[in-house]
Amino acid sequence: MATFLDWMRRGKQATSGKFYDFFCAVNDAEAQAVLMATRTIRDAMIGGWFKVPKRDKDGNYIFKHDPVTGEILRDVQGRPEAELADEYREPSAAAACWFLERRAREDFGDGGNAGVTVNVNPPVARRNPGKKEMLSMYEQVVQILVDNGMKLPDSATREYLARNAKPAETPAFTLTGVESMSEKDLDDWFSHHAPHAGQQEKFDAIHAAGKDFARVIRDCTPPGAHQTAAVRKMREALYTASAAIEDEKSAPWANVQVEGL
Known part of the structure; x- marks a missing residue:
């Protein structure tokens, strides 16, 4: 998803090139989808006779074939052409209501005030766990x-x-x-804890190695969510290692001498 959004951002800012072509192709596909959905709703409201693709008894489309070669015929976009048949469809009152509620909301919609709102996902009543359950x-x-x-x-x-x-x-x-x-x-x-003797060199070594590894990740992986997560994990490892150095002399049991051990 991050790569898609990055390509769309680059395409919107460009005037040519692969990012621009990708941006235009996505916009064209979205416009075609809107047009198809609008036409489908209109046809459902009106009803009547329609040309629909033929299907065999198993539900598979029956495609047109070239009478000479026997190959499946295709349209200008390369899609196979199906045999068509006439089919009658009753007008859909549901499609008409859907259209009116959105096209003439003041007259046919609830206007945001009327109607009853039903919570289909009511919150589940939870009891507080007891001490034994908590333990x-x-x-x-x-x-x-x-x-x-x-x-x-x-x-x-x-x-x-x-x-x-x-x-x-x-x-x-x-x-x-x-x-x-x-x-x-x-x-x-x-x-804040000032570094003890010898700790600063360890901090510097860990930071330098972490930076080198993060640079390798940046240079060898494409930008995106996985690259960001990899660098974040690298930073977490750096912080944890630094904390380990800080704790080596401060842990309450670090210098404890126990009899018999």
């Missing part, structure tokens, strides 16, 4: 995160923190193996 859903979410690579502190580290850390610094473990956010975590995550 069950929470466990499922945590399991999905773990399955996708989320690392959790081991049991010995959790036991050490529970015994020795101050209350304000102690993570609240509501489920086995899962830590929740403490006030110290929020302060740490949403504060």
Whole structure:
């Protein structure tokens, strides 16, 4: 879709070339579709006898053939020509109502005020889940995160923190193996941290490699939604790697020495 919109934008701005030809072809096709739809509605309102393509007993079109070669005859646009038959159609009151409601809305439409509006998709009444259901859903979410690579502190580290850390610094473990956010975590995550010794070089290396890879993506892929998504994923990877460097000395269990390990 992004490529289509890009070609249409370029064609609208151009006066010749493939983008201009594409833009004109799309506009012509849209105009032909509108004309065909209008003619169909008009014919349905009027009714009467019409020339319609013939079909065989299986519902397939019966095409005209050249009497000499036996080949299917085609029109100037290359489409096969079908044999025609007369068919009578009753005038359609529904088509006439549709036309009047739109062509003479003040007289035949509801004017936006009359009529009854029925909500065919009423909101579904949902009850609030109980504590057990919330815990069950929470466990499922945590399991999905773990399955996708989320690392959790081991049991010995959790036991050490529970015994020795101050209350304000102690993570609240509501489920086995899962830590929740403490006030110290929020302060740490949403504060600026100056790089420690050796970290700036790592940041620069990651940024340079990410930029080089993003440039390769830009140069080797066509513009569009997939290219944009690829670069966005690259940026997310860069941010996550930078966060890993920042966390290497700030994690509460990074330098914990647990007896017996």
